Amino acid sequence: MKKRTIMRTVIVVIIFSAIAYTVYSNFIKETFELVKIGDVAPDFxxxxxxxxxxxxxxxxxxxxxxxxxxxxxxxxxxxxxxxxxxxxxxxxxxxxxxxxxxxxxxxxxxxxxxxxxxxxxxxxxxxxxxxxxxxxxxxxxxxxxxxxxxxxxxxxxxxxxxxxxxxxxxxxx
Missing domain, CATH: 3.40.30.10 (Glutaredoxin)
Structure with a gap:
């Protein structure tokens, strides 16, 4: 019984971590502007x-x-x-x-x-x-x-x- 609870907790933590990572990654990706036609080219x-x-x-x-x-x-x-x-x-x-x-x-x-x-x-x-x-x-x-x-x-x-x-x-x- 105790092993099952621990296993379920671990699975829930992994699922929430995966969801949080996905949301974070998409947020970062969306806020990063793509260079597009008409933009000033980034200097380097x-x-x-x-x-x-x-x-x-x-x-x-x-x-x-x-x-x-x-x-x-x-x-x-x-x-x-x-x-x-x-x-x-x-x-x-x-x-x-x-x-x-x-x-x-x-x-x-x-x-x-x-x-x-x-x-x-x-x-x-x-x-x-x-x-x-x-x-x-x-x-x-x-x-x-x-x-x-x-x-x-x-x-x-x-x-x-x-x-x-x-x-x-x-x-x-």
């Missing part, structure tokens, strides 16, 4: 593979593509050469691409990006990933010269869609 400072710091707000006046990726992401691997091709095409027109890796080691990242000329940043603490609410890889955020988010693209983009989205953020159009 990250280091590239050479130790140089990049602050998003320093790129004001340019169109910026933030490409969130990882070396284990097959779609990211397929998309990277198209991003490089478009970087070569649009850099002189005032567009920058910043590739933001999700906390992998510099060794892994360098091996993967040896033919890439745009800045490769590593988000060691995943703060930028969280502030942009990145859930899927790759995800690209297209930011105009005033710092406003113009487009968010989750999943692999074709070369043509990269070009189309970059056209949205060209400065002085």
């Amino acid at each position: 400072i990250l280091e590239d593979l050479n130790g140089e710091k990049h602050k998003l707000s320093d790129y004001k006046g340019k169109g910026v593509v933030l490409n969130f990726w990882a070396t284990y992401c097959d779609y990211c691997k397929e998309e990277m050469p198209d991003l490089e091709e478009n970087y070569s095409k649009y850099k002189s027109k005032g567009v920058e691409i910043l590739a933001i890796n999700n906390a992998q080691t510099p060794f892994e990242v360098k091996k993967f990006t040896k033919n890439i000329s745009f800045p490769i940043l590593i988000d060691h603490s995943i703060v930028v990933f969280k502030s942009y609410n990145i859930e899927f890889l790759p995800t690209s955020v297209f930011i105009d010269s005033e710092g406003t988010v113009k487009k968010i693209s989750s999943g692999e983009m074709s070369n043509k869609s990269i070009q189309k989205n970059i056209e949205l953020i060209l400065p002085n159009r």
Whole structure:
């Protein structure tokens, strides 16, 4: 009889704990704003593979593509050469691409990006990933010269869609 009471009490405590956790999690999730089209892009400072710091707000006046990726992401691997091709095409027109890796080691990242000329940043603490609410890889955020988010693209983009989205953020159009 006593064992049954203890067991029931434990089960009730577990159920209430699970309910409380669910309510708390949903409350926190609901109060955390998602970055959306029309928002000012959250500023950040990250280091590239050479130790140089990049602050998003320093790129004001340019169109910026933030490409969130990882070396284990097959779609990211397929998309990277198209991003490089478009970087070569649009850099002189005032567009920058910043590739933001999700906390992998510099060794892994360098091996993967040896033919890439745009800045490769590593988000060691995943703060930028969280502030942009990145859930899927790759995800690209297209930011105009005033710092406003113009487009968010989750999943692999074709070369043509990269070009189309970059056209949205060209400065002085």
